Amino acid sequence: MYNFKNDYSEGAHPRILDKLIETNLVQQSGYGEDEYAQQAKAILKERLNNPDAGIYFVSGGTQTNLLVISFLLRVHEAVISAKTGHIAANETGAIEATGHKVITTETADGKLRPEDIANVLEAYALAPHVVKPRIVYISNSTEIGTIYTRDELKALFQFCQSHHLLLYLDGARLGHALTAENSDLTLAAISEYTDVFYIGGTKNGALLGEAIIFNKPELAIDFDYAIKQKGAMLAKGRILSIQFLELFKDDLYFDLAQQANALAMRIASAVREKGYTFLTESTTNQLFPILPKKVIERLSQHYQFYNWKNIDDEHTAIRLITSWATDEEKVEAFIRDLQEA
Amino acid sequence: MYNFKNDYSEGAHPRILDKLIETNLVQQSGYGEDEYAQQAKAILKERLNNPDAGIYFVSGGTQTNLLVISFLLRVHEAVISAKTGHIAANETGAIEATGHKVITTETADGKLRPEDIANVLEAYALAPHVVKPRIVYISNSTEIGTIYTRDELKALFQFCQSHHLLLYLDGARLGHALTAENSDLTLAAISEYTDVFYIGGTKNGALLGEAIIFNKPELAIDFDYAIKQKGAMLAKGRILSIQFLELFKDDLYFDLAQQANALAMRIASAVREKGYTFLTESTTNQLFPILPKKVIERLSQHYQFYNWKNIDDEHTAIRLITSWATDEEKVEAFIRDLQEA
Amino acid sequence: MYNFKNDYSEGAHPRILDKLIETNLVQQSGYGEDEYAQQAKAILKERLNNPDAGIYFVSGGTQTNLLVISFLLRVHEAVISAKTGHIAANETGAIEATGHKVITTETADGKLRPEDIANVLEAYALAPHVVKPRIVYISNSTEIGTIYTRDELKALFQFCQSHHLLLYLDGARLGHALTAENSDLTLAAISEYTDVFYIGGTKNGALLGEAIIFNKPELAIDFDYAIKQKGAMLAKGRILSIQFLELFKDDLYFDLAQQANALAMRIASAVREKGYTFLTESTTNQLFPILPKKVIERLSQHYQFYNWKNIDDEHTAIRLITSWATDEEKVEAFIRDLQEA
Amino acid sequence: MYNFKNDYSEGAHPRILDKLIETNLVQQSGYGEDEYAQQAKAILKERLNNPDAGIYFVSGGTQTNLLVISFLLRVHEAVISAKTGHIAANETGAIEATGHKVITTETADGKLRPEDIANVLEAYALAPHVVKPRIVYISNSTEIGTIYTRDELKALFQFCQSHHLLLYLDGARLGHALTAENSDLTLAAISEYTDVFYIGGTKNGALLGEAIIFNKPELAIDFDYAIKQKGAMLAKGRILSIQFLELFKDDLYFDLAQQANALAMRIASAVREKGYTFLTESTTNQLFPILPKKVIERLSQHYQFYNWKNIDDEHTAIRLITSWATDEEKVEAFIRDLQEA
Known part of the structure; x- marks a missing residue:
């Protein structure tokens, strides 16, 4: 059985393990005050073209989302998310547990546009009987594999700025988004067109870890208190x-x-050649092909993946994920099995 | 400069890194459903002599404390802690952030006894105008290096049981407590005489990680929801x-x-031989010698440690911590420097 | 201008003011321990046919909802509501502010049925990555004027019981629901077929006040702590x-x-006679007639009401509310003006 | 039996009931938008000599405290209170339930001075491992009957301003404080030397109600959302x-x-004449005389009061409270009984 269920089935890229071993017995300050943190932040600030960015490393995506959102909102404020957004769909009410409503809006492709936000603002106009929208939460790539273009992100950011809203981007799979063939965004552009975002490590080669970036340092003042309070400050921050x-x-x-995207695109081509369609137009490492149930049954004898959505009596959309660790030969085998199924 | 400030200045014991490398590319289920988790839990249950224990791995102590306490308390309930307790003194209001008061009580040695709890219950009798005490939080070893004996723990547990209180033990340094020369407790005894506790990994050889043990499995029902909600569920739980x-x-x-304790005891002997006293009677890896300020000044040219408490114009209590990674030669050098100072 | 906007535009029924005056200088215990509370509870228990009910008086509906729901839920649990439900639509995220998600579901008539709940349970099956539904929140009458029949309530309650769910009924307008011409429910039946509910006073003759009823007294244990903690315990509970x-x-x-319903039904008849339809089939004191905008414009010269929903370029649904204090002559005048408009 | 237990044993001053009756059937907007609110606010602003003050009416003191404090604090911030402060001692963890620690400090007389705050700031210096003090909470009169002078309040306010702290004054018994014979404070001075405070109605003639005053209107922006969210916005705000x-x-x-103070001072004189002392030096309507237990026993045959604190085997401090509604004849009778006891 080979696992296409997610991009966290393996450990870390070997270079990371090597570095852990190399530095293992060097004494370092705890709680994020280690030298490696300073080095990593310096490198990231250059990539971001933002020397003033506030940068913090924590261990996971849900933790990041609840930290950032609860830190930036006041008691009566809320966050807007696509209904498919991770904070709305997959985080066990983590945001609500910090006291804030997640306002959801239906989307076709998992992406929010200015008109979606405008609709929410209109629906939440009856102050003070409703919460006050304050943060717009987006993911890039989205939970269904789609990505934002530079123009889309810029338009959304400008809308937010003109409506006293903060734009926060969940980059659990930011690497996959930025390296997608149809992406025209860069880390520096993300830093320019969002207020806060994070760069996901866990799903792209790290053992664990997400880098939170406050593009406007004034938003980050005192954020280290929040990290400690929510139990997210590792004693051995060096990790x-x-x-x-x-x-x-x-x-x-x-x-x-x-590399993960490329393997996904190979599978996507094979799916298309076979005449099958997709639930969403993904150009990243998550694919949602709609396959005949009989085909799915045969594939599932050798491969693990999620049955994502029932389409009709004979078809289901499945989710296939590739990663930095995906075995190319297994991808080839999967394609052969698909072709023969 | 050599660092005696804490027990998390280095990485992990080499055997752990080796195991990470050995298993790195083996595909595993995420979110704590990996095979290694099953193996580790089976081993721990045997050590605990408690085949029904509910066991969960998370990344740090503050995270553990807020998870367990907020999961077990209802809205109007509170936790009792020594004033020196980590949840009261060092966690940035993490418990209060989940909605619960930490009731503190003064102690001479960082340990809670039945009479301390009885006093709190008396002070919190004016229901419903005060919170309702429900959990007793203790640490072993305590934040000032002292430990509980078997009789002390048993007496406290029995008091809790007869007063509808849960006993929760913070084991950030449980290994140091159990291996102290004057300890008569075992993992199995801890499991018998507490409701919930945790075994600290971070401060005793792990890269990160604490093992939460619910001795009564009925208390653990649904705990995995809480782990996810608070952002404590690592995608790569295998780590x-x-x-x-x-x-x-x-x-x-x-x-x-x-090994950490033994090195601390060597330092302690040297301190005593030199005629100095201690702020607390520690038999574990945290020492609080009271030294002349001039001596401290000289030592601090070569060693890092905390100035813990000002005693008088000429003396200060410092905190020295040893760990599994402490260099024996540095300990010897420190002792020599102390003797000569 | 006469106000049909809501049922809290006037003060209290004169008998209540008389009683306040009559008892004004009688010394009473504070915080709900007054004699009148005992008397009122005794009367209500008889009406409920439930001598063991736990009864508490607080000042408003949002307060009631957040008190009950936050008291009954554990951290990872959530409440299900119709999208039109007051806790979802009109309470400024009060439930989320206590840490819990409100799961909403679309309905045609503001009422929840077993199949709606079944759908939610199916959508929230991916434990522990989603919250755990635990309370079903309904309103009777609903926020759009509709009511539950005895069979509907019983079926919903039985579904809840067989799925480990609590049924909580918001009775802000319970009087109007129970006295609607098509209602076959009684207070005793509500007490039988819900776990908790409240009887709204504010919108039916009281100066302020809602009576919370725990039909199962074991659910109410310690509830007075929560009332105090959330700032809902009036020093002069006698009020x-x-x-x-x-x-x-x-x-x-x-x-x-x-009386409020009867006046509403008179207006409803006039609306129907004139050939207009309604947005919802209300038999209670809230009406949502769909009127030509020109008619609305003329009526709004003499009457205040909400424009509820735009229907098309020429029609809008308005909301008209009658109450115990509504002036019958104003109703007659409104009907004449409608007929002539 | 006559009740000296508290100042909320009776209803309201008759003029308030008269006004409720007089205005009862006048239609008014709900949720605090009534004409009477506008009138009352205009009068208060004049008294405060602060035309820009933000003023809000809610129903009780605990509600007020949790509303103001949770609205002004960010997640990592805390409030400082005397150990006897109402938020620390008598509100069932209401502040903690909103996520914030109450830092307490011992005082001799229930009053906080700049040096108390300075000590707290020193004890909470280890950022980010401790919460960040942000609000100083004081009561005037205090929970033990003492009051602040103008100089004391001014000094505390200036200290707060120079240390980025907000000063919030709980005025549950502000009337009694301002009219104490040794008070040199006025409403306008309170408005000048605090950031936020409230004027207590419940304990001084109102049926219910506290007036929250934001002296700096920028602090009050969006506060109405919080009032609604915490269930404190009465539909019939007119009350x-x-x-x-x-x-x-x-x-x-x-x-x-x-009038309440004067009656208390008569009792105080009688206590002194009899040679008894007091636990605290109260000049307001709360007295804490230390009496022989035998005397207390005799008095308690005819009067209700709290046994506040055991002093020694033969003496107890009791709490006696007078109010606007206290019967002068009962006070005289009490004094006679005391003299004869």
Whole structure:
């Protein structure tokens, strides 16, 4: 059985493990004050073209989302998300547990546009009997594999700025988004067109770790208190900073994502050649092909994946995910099995 | 400069890194459903002599404390802690952030006794105008290096049971407590005489990780929801389970703690021989010697440690911590420097 | 201008004011321990045919909802509501502010049925990555004027019982629901077929006040702590108990509601006679007629009401509310003006 | 039996009931938008000599405290209170339930001074491992009957301003404080030397109600959302505004408080004449005489009061409270009984 269920089935890229071993007995300050953190932040600020960015390393995506959102909202404020957004669909009410409503809006492709936000603002106009929208939460790539273009992100950011809204981007799979063939965004552009975002490590080669970036440093004042309070400050913060130091000291982060995308695109081509369609137009490492149930049954004898959505009596959309660690030969085998199924 | 500030200045015991490398590319289920977790839990249950224990691995102590306490308390209930308790003194209001008061009580040695709890119950009798005490939080070893004996723990547990209170033990340094020369407790006894506790990995050889143990499995029902909600569920849960698998598959966990204690005791002997006293009677890896300020000044040219408490114009209590990774030669050098100072 | 905007534009039924004056200088215990509270509770228990019910008086509906729901839920649990439900639409995220998600579901008529709940349970099956539904919240009458029949309520309650769900009924306008011409429910039946509910006073003759009823007393244990903690325990609790004592010592509560309904039905008949339709099939004191915008414009010269929903370029649904205090002559005038418009 | 237990044993001053009756059937907007609110606010702003003050009426003191404090604090911030402060001692963890720690400090007389705050700031210096103090909470009169002078308040306010702290004053018994014979404070001075405070109605003649005053209007932006969210926004807000309209349209509020103080001072004189001492030096309507237990036993045959604190085997401090509604003849009778006891 080979696992296409997710992009966290394996450990870390070997270079990261090597670095952990190499630095293992060097004494370092705890709680994020280690030298590797300083080095990793310096490198990231350059990539972001933002020397003033506030950068923090924590261990996971749900943790990041609840930290950032609860830190930036006041008691009566809320966050807007696509209904498919991770904070709305997959985080066990983590945001609500910090006291805030997640306002959801239906989308066709998992992406929010200015008109979606305008509709929410209109629906939430009856102050003070409704919460006050304050943050717009988006994911890039989205939970269904789609990505934002530079123009889309810029338009959304400008809308937010003109409506006293903060734009926060969940980059759990940011590498895959930025290296997608149809992407025209860069880390620097993301830093320019969002207020806060995070760069996901866990799903792209790290053992664990996400890098939170406050593009406007004034938003980050006192954020370290929140990290400690929510239990997200590792005593051995060095573990987290080493992940990002290694991923970004050259192009490893992007190379790994591109590799995952490329394998996904090979599968996508095979799906299309076979005449099947997709639930969403993904150009990243998550694919949602709609396959005959009989085909799915045969594939599931050798491969693990999620049955995502029942389409009709004879078809289901499945979810296939590739990663930096995906075995190319298994992809080839999967394609052959698909062709023969 | 050598660092005696804490027990998390280095990485992990080499055997843990080796295991991470060995298992790195084996595909595993995410979110704590990996095989290593099953193996580690099986080993721990045997050590605990409690086949029904509910066991969960998370990444840090503050996270553990807020998870357990907020999960077990209802809205109007509170937790009792020594004033020196970590949840009261060092966690940025993490418990209050989940909605609950931490009731503190002064102690001489960081330990809670039945009479301390009885006093709190009396002070909190004016229902419903005060919170309702429900959990007693203790640490072993305490934040000032002292430990509980078996009789003390048993008496406290029995008091809790007869007053509808849950006893929760913070074991951030449980290894050091259990291997202290004057300890008569075992993991199995801890499991018998507490409702919930945790075994600290971070401060005793792990890269990161704490093992939460619900001794009564009915208390643990649905706890995985809370882990996810608070952002404590690592996608690559394998990282955490491998720490405990390696630490407990033989006596590594205890050996490392004993080694840390032994080095601390060597320093303690030297302190005593030199005629100095201690702020607390520690038999574990945290020492609080009271030294002349001039001596401290000289030592601080070569060693890092905390100035813990000003005693008088000429004396200060400092905190020295040893760990599994402490260099024996540096300990010897420190003792020589102390003798000569 | 006459106000049909809501049922809280006036003060209290004169009998309540008389009772406040009569008892004004009688010394009473504070915080709900007054004699009137005991008397009012005794009367209500008889009406409910439930001598063990736990009864508490608080000042408003949002307060009631957040108190009950936050008290009954554990951290990872959530409440299900119709999208039109007051907790979802009109309470400024009050439930989320206590840490819990409100799961909403679309309905045609504001009412929840077993199949709606079944759908939610199916959508929230991916434990522990989603919250755990635990309370079903319904309103009777609903926020759009519709009511539950006995069979509907019973079926929903049985579904809840067989799925480990609590059924909580918001009775802000319970009097209007129970006295609607097509209602076959009674207070006793509500007590039988829900776990918790409240009897709204504010919108039916009281100065302020809602009576929370725990039909199963074991659910109410310690609830007074929560009332105090959320700032809902009035020092002069007598004010609240006197409202319910007066409303329920005879049939005043029902008479007032019936009177409000009757006036609404007169307007409804006139609307129908004129050939207009309604947005919802209300038999209670809230009407949502769909009128030509020109007619609305003329009516709004003499009457205040909400424009509820735009229907098309020429029509809007408005909301008209009658109450125990509505002036019958104003109703007649409104009907004449409607006929002539 | 006559009740000296508290100042909320009776209803409201008759003028308030008269006004409720007089205005009962006048239609008004709900949720605090009534005309009486506008009138009452205009009067208060004049008294405060602060035309820009943000004023809000809610129903009780605990509600007020949790509303103001949770609205002004960010997640990592905390409030400082005397150990005897109402938020620390008598509100069932209401502040903690909103996510914030209450830092307590011992005082001799229930009052906080700059040096107390300085000590807290020093103890909470280890950022980010401790919460960040942000609000200083004081009560005037305090929970033990003492009051602040103008100089004391000014000094505390200036300290707060120079340390980025907000000063919030709980005025549950503000009338009694301002009319104490040794008070040199006025409403206008309170408005000048605090950031936020509230004027208590419940304990000085109102049926219910507290007036929250934001002296700096920028702090109050969006506060109405919080009022709604915490369930504190009464549909019939008129009830609250009428209390303050009537209490402040002339000097009723101050006259009632002065009358309560005067009766307390008569009792205090009698206590002193008899040779007894007091636990605290109260000049307001709360007295804490230390009496022989035998005397207490005899008095308690005819009067209700709290046994506040055991002093020694033969003496207890009791709490006696007078109010606007206290019967002068009962006070005389009490004094006679005390003299004879």
